[in-house]
Amino acid sequence: MPTSRPPKAPAGVHYRVEPSDVLAHLFRITLTIARPAPGQEVSLPVWIPGSYLVREFSKNLQELRATQGRAAVRLTQLDKHRWQADCTAGAPLVLTYAVCAYDTSVRTAWLDASRGFFNGTSLCLRVHGQEALRHTLEIARTPATAEWSAATGLSALQVDRKGFGLYAAANYDELVDCPVEMGTFWVGRFTACGVPHRFVVAGAAPSFDGKRLLDDARKVCETAIRFWHGEGKPPFKNYLFLLNAVGDGYGGLEHRNSTALICGRRDLPRVGEARASEGYTTLLGLISHEYFHTWNVKRLRPAEFATYDYARENYTGLLWFFEGFTSYYDDLLLRRAGLIDDATYLRLITKTVNQVLQTPGRFVQTVAQASFDAWVKYYRQDENTPNATVSYYTKGSLVALCLDLALRSSGGAGGRASLDEALRMLWTRSRGGPVTEADLRAVLQDLAGRPFDAELDQWVHSTAELPLAELLQAHGVQLKAEAPQWAQRLGLRVSETHSVHIKTVLRGGLAEKAGMVPGDEWLGLEADGQGWRISKLDDVAFYAGTAATVTALVARDGRLLRLALELPGHGPQAAARKPQRSAAKTAKAAKATTTAAAPNTPDTVSLSVSDTAALQRWLG
Structure with a gap:
């Protein structure tokens, strides 16, 4: 089957994308610039909005060439992602190149014999000075993709029944904000x-x-x-x-x-x-999360994102709001849509609370700092990440929870104050556009009839614990301390196969005190003069019995080590009896020592309904 001819009516900046060699994972792109500037500059973005990491998409670009008329045009590479064409004004400038598409994630591009996918940030060179012009994209069919269909959110101009053909975008931002799926x-x-x-x-x-x-x-x-x-x-x-x-x-x-x-x-x-699986509920939460982003981050967005700079990091301290608040509403909207019940919703909140409580980094970094550092910490996680930072997704969602419950208790707006109303007010005031934290503070004050500066300063800009227990109790939910699993009690994150592989050693925990490090393989233990092989952490309690200290047998870098390991209490019951500090005392302690290590046994909690009517007023 011959390659299709370009449809008519291309724009001043026109891209033709062919899945040219599916076995080599190569897209072939032809970029036609109708009216190039003398010395026209082009570049490929280094990141994609919504995923805060410099990904260097230009590493996948190859065979870049340029022509003007029938003459070859010299291209000079200016840096890792920019090129300058030695062209003149007048005649169209045509650039051809290939992009290797090996990434199966949602962030870049993929191509093989059964499926193709790409974001414009991975394939479409930006034409400097012409970003605001109308752009067109032709998705071309090839013999290898004869049975495929194509789908994208771009506006169709001249498209066949399977979706291949010509699409239009108002500008470069819209072009690269509409991914393309191809396949059967x-x-x-x-x-x-x-x-x-x-x-x-x-x-x-x-x-x-x-x-x-x-x-x-x-x-x-x-x-x-x-x-x-x-x-x-x-x-x-x-x-x-x-x-x-x-x-x-x-x-x-x-x-x-x-x-x-x-x-x-x-x-x-x-x-x-008939019954929704846990995995399907998680998928529905993902659908809810990304759909909510259509308002909260794509339109209502940080003022720093009013105009994207595709050449470098775009910093904001507000990801706790845009990602965290979206994370709060993704499951809450499932509950309001009738797709999950109260018990399931409370289980999801419990999971989030425990994820935050079992992260020692919450005592080291504020959630606002975590937002700003996303480029170098959240998206570059390693063995020390839980000790050094906190997730703006999980803690941000708990900040949203606290604000929602506090607003509902404030009596503002004639008893109708809630985070729902705050977001809608923010949308109206900003006309669905860029906002700052000051805008949020102003909306909260207008809605509640008093400033929320103290709460935001403590919950967002300090490492103080959140007052979850008090706020939840006022809305019909009791927060209780529970016996943690052995991983939490020892201060470990592990994988368990035929032995215990240590992935993370949490700061201030018993495993750190014993000298364990990420990458260790925990093979066994010695207790009361006997040695035992272990394959999971639960084996520790089984073989240790009532011993307060055991010798952990660990393999590291080809050596066998014997490490003295103190065990927590005398079994899970001791941890369950541990009195829970009030939120006020916890916050005070955390504020006094913002870089303090986490306790030896990270908190584990559960939620239960104490007042059904109060709960329904919140969730209804």
Whole structure:
């Protein structure tokens, strides 16, 4: 089958993308600049908005050449991602190049014989000085992709029945904010609040229940639209979900009228399965999260992101708001949509609380600092990450929880104050555009009738513990200390196969005190004169008995080590009896020693309903 001819009516900046060699994972791109500037400069972004890491996409670009008319044009590389063409004004400048697409994530590009996917930031060179012009993208069919379909959130100009052809974008920002999926995928459609939505699923097993996914996604979307606009319309005319089902994976990236998602194949709903699996509930939470981002970060966004700089890091201290608050609402909207019950919702909150409480880094770094440092810490995690930083996703969601509960207790807005109202007010005041933390503080004060500066200073800009117990109790939920698992009690994060492999040693824990380090293989222990082989952490309690100290037998760098390990208390019951500090005392202690080590036994908690009516007033 011959390669299709370029459709008519390309823009001043036009891209033709061909999946030219699927076995070599190569996309072939032709960029035509109708009116180049003398010495035209082009560059490939170093990062993609929504994923805060410099990823150096230019490392995958090869065979870059340029012509003007029939003459070759010399290209000079200026740095790692910029080139300058020795061209003149007038005649169109044509650049051709290939991009190797090996990344199966939602952030870059992938191509093989069964599927193609790309973000514009990975394939589309930016034409300096012409970013605001209309751009067109032609997705070309090749013999190897004759049976494929294509899907994107871009506006179609001249497209065949399978989605290949010419698309338009108002500018470069829109072009690179609409990913493209290609392959033999499943497609479903639904309407939410009068707006058409498409759902594309690649890699699903035959047991996949597409109807259930569409029904549940529609409920999520309608709940989100009504959250922001009541009976009004959302700020997009259509929406596209791109979901890639794989053997094992999870993740998503938000875009202006679409989202790219990855889930485990077994997490999809199955035909004949009445009860939602834990994996499917997690997938629904991911769908809810990325859809909520359509408002909160794609439009309502940090003032620092008013204009993206694709050449370097774009810093903001507000990811605790944009990612954390979205994380708070993703599961809450599932509850409001009727897709999970109260018990499931409380279990999800419990999981988040425990993730934060079991992170010693919360005593080292504020959640605002964690937001600013995302480029070098959150997205570059290593063995020490839990000791040095806190997640702006998890702690940010707990800040949102605390603000919501505090607002509901404030009596402001005639008893209607809530974080829901605060976000809607922020949307209206900013006209769905860039905001600052000062804007949030002003909205909270107007809504509650008093400033929330003290709360934000303590919860966001200090390492003080959050007053979860008091706020939850006032809304019908009791927070109780529970006996932690052995990993938490020892201060470890491990993987367990035929032995215990140590991934992280938590700061201030018993494992650190014993001298264990990440990468150690814990083979066994000696207690009361006997040696035992262990394959999981639970074996420690089984073989240690009542011993207060054992000798851990550890393999490190080809050597066998014997480490004296103190054991916590005399079993889990001792930890369960440990009195829980009040939130006020915990906050005071944390504030006094913001770099203090975590306690030897990180807190583990559970939530239970103490007042059903109060709970329903919150969740309803």
